[in-house]
Amino acid sequence: MANLIHAIQNPSPYFKAIRNSFIADIEYRSSYYLLIFASFVTVFMELAVFDHIFSKQESAGDLHHSQALSFIVLGLLLRNGVTLWSNISDWIEQIRDGSFRKFLLQPLHMPSYFFANAIGPKITTWTLSLVTFAICKIFFSSQFSMMLPLHKIPMFLMLVTFAYFLTWQLYLTVIYVAFWVEEASALSTAFNLGMGIFTGTLIPLSWFPPWFREIISYTPFPLIGSFPLQFAISEIPTQLFYTQFLSLLSWILLVLFINAFLKQSAFKRFEAFGG
Amino acid sequence: MLQMETSKTAKKTGENLEFAIICQNLTRIYTRRIRESGLKGALKSFLHAKFTSKTAIQNLNLSIKKGSVTGLVGSNGAGKTTFLKMCAGLLHPSSGDLKVFGFVPSQREIFFQRKIGMVMGQKSQLWVDISAFETFELLASIYQVPESVFRTRVSEYSKIFQVEAYLHTQVRRLSLGERMKLEIIAALIHQPELLILDEPTIGLDVVARRAIREFIRTYNKETGTTIILSSHDMNDIEEVCDDLILVAEGKALYQGALSRFSKIHEHHKSFIEREIEFRFDLNKAPNSIQCEEIAKLQNAIVTETNTILAKFRVSKMQVADLISAVLKIATPIDIRIEGQKLESLIHDLIVEAAI
Numbered sequence: 363m364a365n366l367i368h369a370i371q372n373p374s375p376y377f378k379a380i381r382n383s384f385i386a387d388i389e390y391r392s393s394y395y396l397l398i399f400a401s402f403v404t405v406f407m408e409l410a411v412f413d414h415i416f417s418k419q420e421s422a423g424d425l426h427h428s429q430a431l432s433f434i435v436l437g438l439l440l441r442n443g444v445t446l447w448s449n450i451s452d453w454i455e456q457i458r459d460g461s462f463r464k465f466l467l468q469p470l471h472m473p474s475y476f477f478a479n480a481i482g483p484k485i486t487t488w489t490l491s492l493v494t495f496a497i498c499k500i501f502f503s504s505q506f507s508m509m510l511p512l513h514k515i516p517m518f519l520m521l522v523t524f525a526y527f528l529t530w531q532l533y534l535t536v537i538y539v540a541f542w543v544e545e546a547s548a549l550s551t552a553f554n555l556g557m558g559i560f561t562g563t564l565i566p567l568s569w570f571p572p573w574f575r576e577i578i579s580y581t582p583f584p585l586i587g588s589f590p591l592q593f594a595i596s597e598i599p600t601q602l603f604y605t606q607f608l609s610l611l612s613w614i615l616l617v618l619f620i621n622a623f624l625k626q627s628a629f630k631r632f633e634a635f636g637g
Numbered sequence: 638m639l640q641m642e643t644s645k646t647a648k649k650t651g652e653n654l655e656f657a658i659i660c661q662n663l664t665r666i667y668t669r670r671i672r673e674s675g676l677k678g679a680l681k682s683f684l685h686a687k688f689t690s691k692t693a694i695q696n697l698n699l700s701i702k703k704g705s706v707t708g709l710v711g712s713n714g715a716g717k718t719t720f721l722k723m724c725a726g727l728l729h730p731s732s733g734d735l736k737v738f739g740f741v742p743s744q745r746e747i748f749f750q751r752k753i754g755m756v757m758g759q760k761s762q763l764w765v766d767i768s769a770f771e772t773f774e775l776l777a778s779i780y781q782v783p784e785s786v787f788r789t790r791v792s793e794y795s796k797i798f799q800v801e802a803y804l805h806t807q808v809r810r811l812s813l814g815e816r817m818k819l820e821i822i823a824a825l826i827h828q829p830e831l832l833i834l835d836e837p838t839i840g841l842d843v844v845a846r847r848a849i850r851e852f853i854r855t856y857n858k859e860t861g862t863t864i865i866l867s868s869h870d871m872n873d874i875e876e877v878c879d880d881l882i883l884v885a886e887g888k889a890l891y892q893g894a895l896s897r898f899s900k901i902h903e904h905h906k907s908f909i910e911r912e913i914e915f916r917f918d919l920n921k922a923p924n925s926i927q928c929e930e931i932a933k934l935q936n937a938i939v940t941e942t943n944t945i946l947a948k949f950r951v952s953k954m955q956v957a958d959l960i961s962a963v964l965k966i967a968t969p970i971d972i973r974i975e976g977q978k979l980e981s982l983i984h985d986l987i988v989e990a991a992i
Contacts, residue, residue, distance in 0.1 A: 467753065
C-alpha cells in the first residue's frame with residue numbers, strides 16, 4: 363500500500379516508463395507489418411465465413427446480417443486490445459532467468475510499473491486499430507454508422523477501458539503464477555488464445571453450444587469482449603446492461619484482490635540460481 | 638526533506654552506527670527440480686517431478702563495516718550471489734536474521750531500496766532497445782534525483798568511464814565493456830549508500846578492468862559508500878578491497894581485513910612457496926644430459942617448445958640455492974619468480990575446506 367501511495371504522489375517514473383516502452387517498441391517495425399497482415403487476414407477470413415453463413419439466412423444466433431461487419435471490425439479492435447500484451451512473455455522469461463531482479467530492486471509500485479510498461483507497446487496497437495476503424499468508417503460508412511451511433515461511443519469506450527483493465531489484471535495474475543510454474547510461452551499462448559475465443563470477439567458467443575456458453579458465463583471472458591460488442595452493435599435491455607456492468611466491476615475488484623495476495627507470495631518465490 | 642525522512646526511518650529501524658550489514662545464522666535453502674537426462678528422464682519428470690534441496694547459505698554470521706570496500710570471494714556455487722541477493726532484498730532468507738542499514742531487506746521498503754545500488758555482471762538493468770541515457774532518465778525519476786544533479790552525475794561518471802560517445806546509442810549495439818561501464822553508472826545515479834557489485838569485471842579487457850577498479854576505489858574514498866565486490870579475479874580484490882569475506886559451501890571461512898588475512902596465512906604453503914621458471918634459448922639450449930641434470934633438481938618439469946622451459950616450485954628459502962644450481966648447468970635467457978599469490982592461497986583454503 364505504501365508503494366501505491368508513493369506511486370500516486372510521484373507518477374513521473376510511470377509516465378517515463380510508458381514513454382520508454384513506446385520508444386523501445388517502435389524499434390521493431392516488422393512486428394507491426396505482421397500485425398497489420400494478421401489483422402487483415404483475420405478480417406478476410408471472418409468476412410468469408412460470415413458471407414457463407416448469411417447467404418442462407420438473415421440471422422445466426424443473436425447476430426443479424428447487417429450487424430456482421432460491425433462485429434468483425436469492433437471485434438478486431440477489442441481483440442487487439444485484450445491480447446498482444448507483447449511484453450508479458452518477456453517478463454515471464456525474466457522470472458525464469460533471474461533478470462526480473464531489476465524490477466524488485468527499484469522503489470516502485472510493481473503493478474503500476476508493469477502497467478506503464480505494457481501501455482507503451484499498446485499505443486501502436488491502438489493506433490493501428492483506430493486506423494482500421496477509420497478505414498471501415500470511410501469505406502462502409504452507411505452500414506457502420508448505423509451500428510455504432512454517436513451517443514453510444516462514450517459508454518462503449520468506458521466499457522472497453524474497464525475490459526482492458528480487467529484483461530491487464532488477468533495477465534498480471536498469469537505473471538504471478540509464472541513464479542511457480544515458470545512456463546513462459548505456454549502461459550502467454552494459452553491466455554492469448556483464450557482471449558481470442560472465449561471473449562467472443564472472433565466468433566460470436568451465441569454461436570457456441572449452450573453448455574459452452576453456460577460454462578463461459580461463470581468466467582470474466584464474455585464481459586471483456588462480448589459485452590462491449592453487444593452494447594455497440596445491438597440494443598441490450600437496461601436491466602441486463604447494469605447486471606453485466608456490475609459483474610465487470612466485481613471481476614475487476616476480485617482479480618485485484620487475488621493479485622494483491624498472489625504478489626507477496628510470488629516475489630518470495632523468486633529464486634533464480636547463480637549470477 | 639527526504640534526508641530527514643530517511644534519518645527518522647533509520648532511527649526507527651535501529652540502524653547500527655558501525656556496520657552496514659549484520660547477519661546472524663543466515664540460511665538460504667533452494668529447492669531444485671531434478672530429472673535424469675534424455676527422453677526417458679524428461680517423460681518421467683513430466684509425470685512425476687522430483688525435487689531436491691540445496692543449501693546455498695548455512696548459518697552465516699558476519700558483519701560489514703560502513704564505508705568499507707569488502708571483497709566477497711569463493712568458488713562457484715559457494716553462496717556469494719545468494720548472499721548479495723538477500724542483502725539487496727531480492728531473496729528471502731530461509732532462516733536467520735539479516736539487517737542492512739537497520740532494515741530487513743526482504744521487506745523491500747522504499748527507503749531501503751533507495752539506499753541500494755546493484756550491478757550484476759551477467760544481468761543487465763539497462764533497457765536494451767533504447768539508449769542508456771533514456772534508462773538513466775527513468776532511474777533518476779524513480780529515485781527522485783533532481784534534474785541538475787542527475788545531469789552532473791551522468792556527465793561526471795561518463796567522463797571518468799569514457800563512455801560519453803555511447804550515451805545515446807542503443808544499449809544492444811554496445812560492446813560488453815561499454816555496457817558494463819554504463820551499468821555501473823546506472824547503479825550510481827541515485828548515489829546509493831550500499832553498492833553491490835557482483836562480478837562487474839567479468840569478460841572485460843585489461844583496460845576496462847583497470848578503469849572499473851580505479852573508479853571503485855576513488856568513488857569509495859570520495860563518497861564513503863559501502864561497497865561489496867564479488868569477483869573471481871583476485872586482482873580485483875587485491876587492488877580494491879580493504880576487507881575480505883571468504884565463502885565456501887555457504888559458510889564464511891574468513892572475515893576481516895585483507896591485510897590480516899595475508900598475515901594469518903603467511904606460513905601457508907601458498908605464501909611460502911615460489912614458482913620459478915627458467916627459459917633457455919633453443920639454439921644455446923642445454924643438451925639432453927644438461928636437461929636431465931636440471932630435471933633432477935627439485936622435481937623440475939622440462940618442456941621443449943620454441944624455447945626450453947624449466948619450472949620449479951620451491952620454498953622461498955630454497956630460491957637462491959636453486960638459481961645457483963641451475964646457472965652452474967646452463968645459462969637461461971630469462972628467469973621468472975612468482976611470489977605469494979592470494980589466488981593460490983584462496984584456492985588452497987577452499988579445497989581444504991571441501992575436504
